[in-house]
Amino acid sequence: MNITLDPKQFRIEKTTRGAPCLIFENYKFRYGNKMKDEIRWRCTNKMCKATIKTNEKGITEKRTVHDHEPVCERRNLKKGSKLVGRIKLKSPSYFLPTRSTFGECKDSFENNETLAQSETEDVKPITRNGSSGQPVQFLPNEYQPQGEEIIVVNETPSHFMDLLYFSCAA
Structure with missing residues (x-):
């Protein structure tokens, strides 16, 4: 299955530890290995079997059947729970007498x-x-x-x- 997509449809970023990662359709892929002129990317979820192969022109092959939600939704959930945690920590200072x-x-x-x-x-x-x-x-x-x-x-x-x-x- 040869699919060549425009490189504007995906982006390559660095993780917090400095390793490259590919973001495609709000799913995050980590660097797998390099074969000839292609790079194989694996989903960052250990149990997920989704993979993508890229070259300098774009995505050449993709198997993107995920068994989890996209990364951006998980990030929003984590940010929301952190916000709730901050509110819980700060709320007693607002309600307690001085x-x-x-x-x-x-x-x-x-x-x-x-x-x-x-x-x-x-x-x-x-x-x-x-x-x-x-x-x-x-x-x-x-x-x-x-x-x-x-x-x-x-x-x-x-x-x-x-x-x-x-x-x-x-």
């Missing part, structure tokens, strides 16, 4: 006020490892505000402090 309310929360706990009475109804207590449950206990004077998280300290009679991290309730 450091100016740290003192108010601390005072409310010292005055035995409940969390429901304070203005922070959209937060839930979590432990240091991220799971909800009993707060971690620390010795006095060992707490520090970390970033934009609210840390509320309540001294107990046993000379331990209950330390609560608050995070946005999702």
Whole structure:
């Protein structure tokens, strides 16, 4: 099957590691081997059997039956998931109260006020490892505000402090 296509229908780029790759119909092919004056390209998906042969004029032979989606769609999915990941990382800083309310929360706990009475109804207590449950206990004077998280300290009679991290309730 001899097909000679215009070189404008495909493009040869370099991968992130500097190796040549061929992009054709949004599928990515890696350099396979060179035979006489032709170069054989294989699909970058290891399980896919699609191949293309090229020479200086263009594509001479193609077997492009793929069993996966094109590269550009996968890239868009990855970019979308990275964007969602960034939003998840940044969202608590937008929803949590600022450091100016740290003192108010601390005072409310010292005055035995409940969390429901304070203005922070959209937060839930979590432990240091991220799971909800009993707060971690620390010795006095060992707490520090970390970033934009609210840390509320309540001294107990046993000379331990209950330390609560608050995070946005999702």
